[in-house]
Every structure is written in structure tokens, then in C-alpha cells.
Amino acid sequence: MSKGTLFDKVWDLHTVGTLPSGQTQLFIGLHLVHEVTSPQAFAMVRERQLTVMYPQRTVATVDHIVPTESQARPFADPLAEAMMQALDQNCQDHGIRFYNIGSGSQGIVHVIAPEQGLTQPGMTIACGDSHTSTHGAFGAIAFGIGTSQVRDVLASQTLALGKLKVRRVEVNGDLLPGVYAKDVVLHIIRKLGVKGGVGYAYEFAGSAIEAMSMEERMTLCNMAIEGGARCGYVNPDQITYDYLNGRDFAPKGEAWDEAVSWWNTLRSDANAEYDDVAVFDAADIAPTVTWGITPGQGIAINETLPWPDSLPDEEQVLAQDAFAYMDFTPGQSLKGTAIDVCFIGSCTNGRISDLREAAKVVQGRTVAEGIKAFVVPGSERVKQQAEAEGLDQVFTAAGFEWREAGCSMCLAMNPDKLQGRQISASSSNRNFKGRQGSASGRTLLMSPAMVAAAALAGQVTDVRDYLPTH
Amino acid sequence: MTQIEQITGTGIPLTGNDIDTDRIIPARFLKCITFDGLGEQVFADDRAALEGRHPFDQPQYRGATILVVNRNFGCGSSREHAPQAIARWGIKAVLGESFAEIFFGNCVAIGIPCLTASAEVVGQVQAALDTDPTTVVTLDLATQTVTFGAGAGAVSMPEGGRQAFLAGTWDACGQLVANADAIRATAATLPYVAW
Numbered sequence: 048m049s050k051g052t053l054f055d056k057v058w059d060l061h062t063v064g065t066l067p068s069g070q071t072q073l074f075i076g077l078h079l080v081h082e083v084t085s086p087q088a089f090a091m092v093r094e095r096q097l098t099v100m101y102p103q104r105t106v107a108t109v110d111h112i113v114p115t116e117s118q119a120r121p122f123a124d125p126l127a128e129a130m131m132q133a134l135d136q137n138c139q140d141h142g143i144r145f146y147n148i149g150s151g152s153q154g155i156v157h158v159i160a161p162e163q164g165l166t167q168p169g170m171t172i173a174c175g176d177s178h179t180s181t182h183g184a185f186g187a188i189a190f191g192i193g194t195s196q197v198r199d200v201l202a203s204q205t206l207a208l209g210k211l212k213v214r215r216v217e218v219n220g221d222l223l224p225g226v227y228a229k230d231v232v233l234h235i236i237r238k239l240g241v242k243g244g245v246g247y248a249y250e251f252a253g254s255a256i257e258a259m260s261m262e263e264r265m266t267l268c269n270m271a272i273e274g275g276a277r278c279g280y281v282n283p284d285q286i287t288y289d290y291l292n293g294r295d296f297a298p299k300g301e302a303w304d305e306a307v308s309w310w311n312t313l314r315s316d317a318n319a320e321y322d323d324v325a326v327f328d329a330a331d332i333a334p335t336v337t338w339g340i341t342p343g344q345g346i347a348i349n350e351t352l353p354w355p356d357s358l359p360d361e362e363q364v365l366a367q368d369a370f371a372y373m374d375f376t377p378g379q380s381l382k383g384t385a386i387d388v389c390f391i392g393s394c395t396n397g398r399i400s401d402l403r404e405a406a407k408v409v410q411g412r413t414v415a416e417g418i419k420a421f422v423v424p425g426s427e428r429v430k431q432q433a434e435a436e437g438l439d440q441v442f443t444a445a446g447f448e449w450r451e452a453g454c455s456m457c458l459a460m461n462p463d464k465l466q467g468r469q470i471s472a473s474s475s476n477r478n479f480k481g482r483q484g485s486a487s488g489r490t491l492l493m494s495p496a497m498v499a500a501a502a503l504a505g506q507v508t509d510v511r512d513y514l515p516t517h
Numbered sequence: 518m519t520q521i522e523q524i525t526g527t528g529i530p531l532t533g534n535d536i537d538t539d540r541i542i543p544a545r546f547l548k549c550i551t552f553d554g555l556g557e558q559v560f561a562d563d564r565a566a567l568e569g570r571h572p573f574d575q576p577q578y579r580g581a582t583i584l585v586v587n588r589n590f591g592c593g594s595s596r597e598h599a600p601q602a603i604a605r606w607g608i609k610a611v612l613g614e615s616f617a618e619i620f621f622g623n624c625v626a627i628g629i630p631c632l633t634a635s636a637e638v639v640g641q642v643q644a645a646l647d648t649d650p651t652t653v654v655t656l657d658l659a660t661q662t663v664t665f666g667a668g669a670g671a672v673s674m675p676e677g678g679r680q681a682f683l684a685g686t687w688d689a690c691g692q693l694v695a696n697a698d699a700i701r702a703t704a705a706t707l708p709y710v711a712w
Binding site: 060061062063064066067068069070072074076083084086087090091095097100101104111112124126127129130133167169170175176177179190191192193194195196198199202203204205206207208209241242245246272273275277298302305306309341361362364365368458459460477479480481482484486487 | 533534535537539540543544545547548549550551552562563565566588589592593594595596597598600601615616617618619622623626627675676677678680681684686688689690692693694696697699700702703704706707708709710712
């Protein structure tokens, strides 16, 4: 059993008590709410004649269903419009802060909470969305929950949970040029498996992680869940504090100093005990692309697709299924695979640094003919910042569409969808069958810079061929 | 609240590892403000692709209440719509080699026990249901066993969830709310609550 880790400390500090079942009743410091998984939860709260216990610790926005072209209300889709109205009304009824479209602060829930300083070290954070693990980048314990649990948090600001084990996932050394946080996490998932993290929290550590910016750490923690780990986190450090200082909801003045002192005590102890440790060498990580139907089915761009019989027994059936669905052949390279759609955005890679990296690749070049390429900023603030830097001009001059903030084609609960057998190069987080809105659509996950390169080439390519050499 | 100690019924075998919640209920069906009607949409795209050959469309499995799956079932999105769809189709319990964390928790919260067994036992149950769809399966949470026709095997579940089913406290909401004083006391010790 783990001891002295940040996870243990934060868990203990938030423990309200032990329930008769043996589960822990855990206080939730920040509850993030969006339009898709909350309406039924609010309905249950009403039916049971309960109230929202800590509305001031609850924050809502809209992201999954919002169109990214025209956001004029009412939405063309009446179901989407009904969900918008339900959230707006529920927030009004319960006194919950709501960042609606046009507020200047709307966006993907996992983008807006960090950028406003709502996400802080040492918090427990829950949201009805599996990518809540993103917030672990700050040294918070953050995880996705279902709608009945959203109800529980609304009504009691707590959850009934069993404690997770802790695996330290170390990445040591320097990342090579053209290798991004997305490649690191795709590499880790590929090696540890999509169920490798079930029952665990992942503590990401090692010199390669310590060198990462906050936005890179968010990309990393965002996809912990794709490796089966309900939450992933990085110990807070000066990079965390520098990012937070001065943001809207960050503590100010004396409270800031008090906060930093407290946060420093939460870091995993030097002699902390872990349930498991996995160690990676940063130099082994190359630009990585998924070829299959789970995020664990990935290869380095210079590798060829595996032969199913070379895989462990338990992965062979899934690999056969993936080859059939994707229409790929064992032994082939992914380089040169023709692409139909290029999507840059999502809670994984829709932040300003992602757009900057992609723009570096795109600058002065043109999207290949016949490719639909579009950039969806993760939030209204990201959009505004990108426009202030002229990134929108870089993208549109090259032939990309420049959109409004939302989840867009990551999960295609909005008008952005693949059609038929289209294949996308996508900076999002899931390549499941049908994920991007077409039951036969195909998704290749990669870094935003790799998506940008794919858009220019019209096919899967190695972004390192597009980066300036020094 | 209902105690859940034993679930008996016919079963439906659904083979394959890493079946994600997008497959269980595609995202377009999440555009709703109630869970009503999700039962008919369960596995919509997989069923359409198999044109009637999906176990959920095969007449011999109609009326089954126990779903038997393989490894890492329910991975991906946290959408409770997935277990809601399965439950509204008529499933009362799931037996599998392993379950994704969030899916498991969502199932507990709505009273659907997910029990794990070895790959061997799961394979035997699936084979039995394949050979004879009328095979009666019993999952016993108290003794942690599964019986299927003449066969039997060991099953397990994380202890917190298991006790919650046996005690009938799987819907935790009431218990959580009842501890309001302790909740406020804990909140008062957290520095950030005051910032």
C-alpha cells in the first residue's frame, strides 16, 4: 500500500469518514459541471428534495454539444438547445457560476478551470467526464464520475469511493525534437496497456516530466484515463506556481504565500512508498501515432504495424478487429496513409501552446488539396489569445478553418463529424470505433504538430521533416 | 433500499476485450436530458454493423439478465448512459474478466453488480451460454460464486462495492447527505476553502 505520496496526503486530508461499506466518504474541493452528464443529476436532486450543498464550489460551462461554426441561439439542433437551456436553468436555480457562450470564459471544462486558476494543487476535483484526470497536472486528485455521482457531489460535496493504489510512472532524460507530451503519453499507454492503470492513480515523475510546462503536463494527465488510470498527477513545483500566480481564482497576497507553503507540504515524500513503479527513457520516445481502435494501439512513426501473432495472446483478437476496421495491413508503414480530415483541438491538445506548436509547422505552407483541416481553440480565452498572436491568420492562410471553442470532433456530439469511412488525423484522445461521429469513421491520434504536418502533406508524415533544423 | 445478494437468470455472452462506452452507447444518444429510451439504443452501431448477429439481437438471448463479458469492459468515457442503457435493456448484473474503474463505480451507483472471474471461468460461462442459451446463471455476492448449469466458479468484487450491495446501501446519496456536519468539519480544515 502506498505511503507518503501526494495521493495519500490529499486523500487523507479530504476524508470525511468511513462508510459502513468500508468505502471512504471523500470531500470534493471543486466540482465541474457540463451540459451532457448533469441534467439527470439535477433532476435526481430535485426528485429527492435535496439542495446543492456547496454551490460556490461548483462551476459549469458548455462544451460537448456546442457547434463550433455558428453559435447563434437557439441552436439548429433542438436537443442540443434543450440541453443548453437545462444547464442554464439548473445553474440559476442553484446559484452555480455558469460560463455560457459569449461570456469570454466559456470553453472545454478541462481547459477553462486551469486557465482561470480554479484548478489548484491539493484539491480533489470531480466532473462527469473521464478526462477530469487533466487537472492532476497541478498536483490535484481529479477524476471522472458518472451522473449518479454528480448527484452525490451536488447534494453532499462528497463521494463514496474506494482508495486507489499508486504507480509512479517515471520518464527520465530529455525529449527529442519533434516529440511532445502527447507522444509521451501515447508511448506510456502503448507500453503499460489500456487497462494497465485500472485500480491505480498514476504519479508522473522524472526529469522529462519536471521539465514540462503546465500545458504539457495537462496533456499527459488528460490521457491517464486512456491507460486505465482514473487519475494521474504531477507533484506541484515552481512551474505550477508560476502558471497559477495571478490567475482569476488563485489566492492573492498573504493567502498566496500561505498556499505555496501548504502546496509544498503535499508533494510526495522522497521516501514515499508506491504500489508499483514503471520507468521510461525519454530518448526512446518518437512521434507516435495510433493505428487501431484503442489508444494503446500505437507505433512510432518510423515503425511498421505489428503482426498480430507477434503480440501477446490476449491482444491478438483486438488487433485483428482493429486491422479489419481500419483497413490496414500488418507490416505496413503508417507514413503515406492518405488522410481526409485534420482536427486540432480537444481537452487533450486545444490549449494555446498546442496551437503555437501547430502554427510553427503550418507557417508559410498550404494544406494539401482535398483535405478538410480545422482548428478548434479549447476556450474563448485561448481563441482570443491565439488571435492576438496572429495564429488564426497563420492557420487560415494555409487553408485551415478557424472555429469557436468546444469539444468539436473529439466526440462529435455536435455538427463536427466524420462522414462514412473517412480517416482523420486528430489531436484528440480516443480512436474508438465510431468515436468521431461516423459508425465506420477512422481516427489516428497524434500530437497537434503531427496533425498539422499531416494536413500539409495530405497523408501521415513525420513532423520532424517540417521543423526548422538548427 | 434494496439489498442485492444474488442474481439469477439466463445470460448473454458478449466476447471481446476493451469494449468501450462509446460502443455501448454512441455519443449521439447522449443528447438527452433523461435516461429514458436508452435501452433500445444499447450497442446501436455494433448491432447495425452485425445485421442481427449481435448477441443483443439474437432471439435466444432475449430476456437475459446477466451479461458476460471479457477484459476491461466499459473503458473510455465516464458516461453513466452506458450502464443505464444496459440496465434499461434488462441486464441486472455483469460478469467479466475485468471492468474499467468509472464504469464499475457507475454500475454500483445504479444497483448493477459487476463481478470479476478468471478468464477461464468467464470463458466457461460464455461457452455454456453459447451452447445452451437457456442455461441458468446465478451470481452470489455473499458466497462469491457463480453457478451455471452444472458448472461453478469463484467470482469477486472490490469489498466496498460488495458490502454496499449486501447491505443495500449502493445508492450512497442518502448516507452521504446524512453526514453533513462531518462534511462541513472536513471542509473547514482545508485551507483553500477559505481563499
